[in-house]
Amino acid sequence: MASVTTDLAGFGRYICKECKPSKFPGIYVVNRMNRNDGSVVENLKQILLDYTQLTREERIANKYEAKKISSTSDWKNFAENYIRAHNMAVDKH
Numbered sequence: 438m439a440s441v442t443t444d445l446a447g448f449g450r451y452i453c454k455e456c457k458p459s460k461f462p463g464i465y466v467v468n469r470m471n472r473n474d475g476s477v478v479e480n481l482k483q484i485l486l487d488y489t490q491l492t493r494e495e496r497i498a499n500k501y502e503a504k505k506i507s508s509t510s511d512w513k514n515f516a517e518n519y520i521r522a523h524n525m526a527v528d529k530h
Contacts, residue, residue, distance in 0.1 A: 440463070
């Protein structure tokens with residue numbers, strides 16, 4: 438199955454910034470920022486529909502991309518940024 442996140446999530450923003458658009462993105466990002474619910478649902482529907490129409494070879498290529506992304510998306514690579522963001526939020530209050 439496809440991996441899906443949104444551009445409202447930190448991980449989704451990371452994916453949008455780090456990965457180039459391609460036919461096999463590995464992880465699909467639903468555009469939610471500044472979008473209405475109907476548009477979001479349509480975007481998700483299209484992602485899922487497109488995924489169901491991939492061939493076996495295309496699904497394997499997509500899975501390979503997801504694996505590559507996951508190897509750079511380990512918590513230890515993100516922890517420092519999350520801690521920094523948390524500390525900034527605490528300092529503001």
